[in-house]
Amino acid sequence: MYTLELTRENLNKNIARLAIPAAMENILHMMVFIVDIIMVGRLGTEAIASVGLAGALNFVLTIVFSAISVGTVSLVARHMGAREKAAAERVAAQSMFLAMVIGICVAPILFFSAVNVLYLMSAEPEVADLGALYFKIVICFLPCRLIMLAANAAFRGAGDARTPMLITLLMNCTNVLFNWLLIFGMWIFPRMEVAGAAWGTAISYVLGALLATAILFGGRAPITVRIGDMLPDLGVIKRILKISMPAALDAFLTQAGYLVFLKIVAMLGTSSLAAHQIAIRIESFSFMPGYALAVSTATLVGQSLGAKKMDLAQLSMRRSCIYALAVMCTFGILFLLIPGQLASIFSPEKDVLGLTIICVMIAAIEQPALAVYMVYAGGLRGAGDTLSPMMITIIGTLFFHVPVAYLFGIVFGWGLAGVWFGAALDWIGRAIAVYILYRRGRWRRIEV
Structure with missing residues (x-):
């Protein structure tokens, strides 16, 4: 359990317990993108440029979608501070439901517009086409990505910044392993080059969502989510969106x-x-x-x-x-x-x-x-x-x-x-x- 003791005497300790893992988690999120760039480096300039282009677009989308979780942090933190654990768990569950719905609705739009968007970002058709291949594979797993972001926001709101950091660390290890297997065709796996880098990232997203969900449902976190809590609750969803939408617009405008x-x-x-x-x-x-x-x-x-x-x-x-x-x-x-x-x-x-x-x-x-x-x-x-x-x-x-x-x-x-x-x-x-x-x-x- 990582509940916070809200006293002046514990303030420095609480800041360190939250800030240090948050910094590490942010670095690890960036490393997923950097590792893809490094590992496709052997494939040539076009591969580097295409993964860099698609990765930059994916990074921008991640920042915007992460902002949707601001409401989760705020509401879970407020309820945990008030010792309203059941209400905090309800918010966490509804945030994951909302993340899943947004992911399912938005992923097809981004999938079919990927080529056009990347053509606007790149003057070279070959780079845009290769970047679109990478982006389309990754974006199919947007629901998993958003579920993980929502769960991690719930952990942080409850005072546990360590679990999101560890989940992101395991994601990085998974990404490196499957990049190596799929980019270069190691062991029994086919050589997929740029597509292999995309699948490595996608598999890491799936793992992140599964781990975050398992921990929330397994009772090993400060809050526990139950299946019944996932049923749509428009009142809670409205509260989440009321806080999150301005933050998402803020991130988009930035x-x-x-x-x-x-x-x-x-x-x-x-x-x-x-x-x-x-x-x-x-x-x-x-x-x-x-x-x-x-x-x-x-x-x-x-x-x-x-x-x-x-x-x-x-x-x-x-x-x-x-x-x-x-x-x-x-x-x-x-x-x-x-x-x-x-x-x-x-x-x-x-x-x-x-x-x-x-x-x-x-x-x-x-x-x-x-x-x-x-x-x-x-x-x-x-x-x-x-x-x-x-x-x-x-x-x-x-x-x-x-x-x-x-x-x-x-x-x-x-x-x-x-x-x-x-x-x-x-x-x-x-x-x-x-x-x-x-x-x-x-x-x-x-x-x-």
């Missing part, structure tokens, strides 16, 4: 904004595009602690509000923010001190290297703002207030992130540095906005 942002960068030339991608990869290391602390904050705030411990909910956000600032600002200092060494790991080309160094140094400026935004937005979502982060995203994306990047980078002629500086200003604005909303306290009064 990803859409990023694609437009990427188009602006591409207008600056190949060197700028390469430097941008490298800088993003370098900065992504600082995102991990921020993401993990946002996840832990959501659970702690939800459970504290359920237990009527308002002071503890506020303290959870403040202390998590301090930890996020400490870790992410440390990364920021490294970005300022050794940007050249970090950039040279990825590219030796002088033009790309010079641009990457500038981007990494600008990234250092936005680390405090990112820390504040990620943690406080996570806390608001845990309280059930997903509308506020969504509105910040809408305003930030439509009126700052994209237009300011275009203004500074293209109109003013500041190039890639201008684009990144505009993005940094956007994150600073978002951090100020989310902190103001936290201080106003609407999240304290939200009924879920």
Whole structure:
């Protein structure tokens, strides 16, 4: 059992118990995609490009669909904090039912539109066709993927971040094994190349769903789901969607904004595009602690509000923010001190290297703002207030992130540095906005 003791004395322990496994789980989710890229590397450039293209689309969809589970975390945490275990179990069961329905309904649409979407993303028909082959196989198992995401959200809401991490670890091991068997045709298995990588990922999704379901039904988690709980309950589903839909729209707009942002960068030339991608990869290391602390904050705030411990909910956000600032600002200092060494790991080309160094140094400026935004937005979502982060995203994306990047980078002629500086200003604005909303306290009064 991994129930949380909601006291000030246990707060640091609770943050660590939730944040560290959440960080590891996020890394492991990314590794599924990275392993596919590495293992098809022997098949040639087209195979790498196609799996990279389809994997990027799959990753975007995963982020959007993961946001649907925000309501699960918030509601399960609130009920667990209030010692309403049966209600928390009901929410978990309905979340899995909802995930299954969404997966079954959406998978055919994505299956038949895969080629067209990938053609828009790629200028080379061969790459798009091969990417569509990979994507179509993986997307057939979308229901399994979503069921696992819903179950893992229920675990986290109940205070158990370790189980989702272990499930994701076993998924990675399964993916590596079946990739090896199916990509290269080892033992009794046929050589399937790119399709083999897709089947390896798909099989790992099935395993993840089976493990998560078995644990929830088997009584080995803080909450236990029963078959009867899976029968549709429109009241509970409505509560889940009320919280989850703004979060899903938030995630969709973030990803859409990023694609437009990427188009602006591409207008600056190949060197700028390469430097941008490298800088993003370098900065992504600082995102991990921020993401993990946002996840832990959501659970702690939800459970504290359920237990009527308002002071503890506020303290959870403040202390998590301090930890996020400490870790992410440390990364920021490294970005300022050794940007050249970090950039040279990825590219030796002088033009790309010079641009990457500038981007990494600008990234250092936005680390405090990112820390504040990620943690406080996570806390608001845990309280059930997903509308506020969504509105910040809408305003930030439509009126700052994209237009300011275009203004500074293209109109003013500041190039890639201008684009990144505009993005940094956007994150600073978002951090100020989310902190103001936290201080106003609407999240304290939200009924879920």
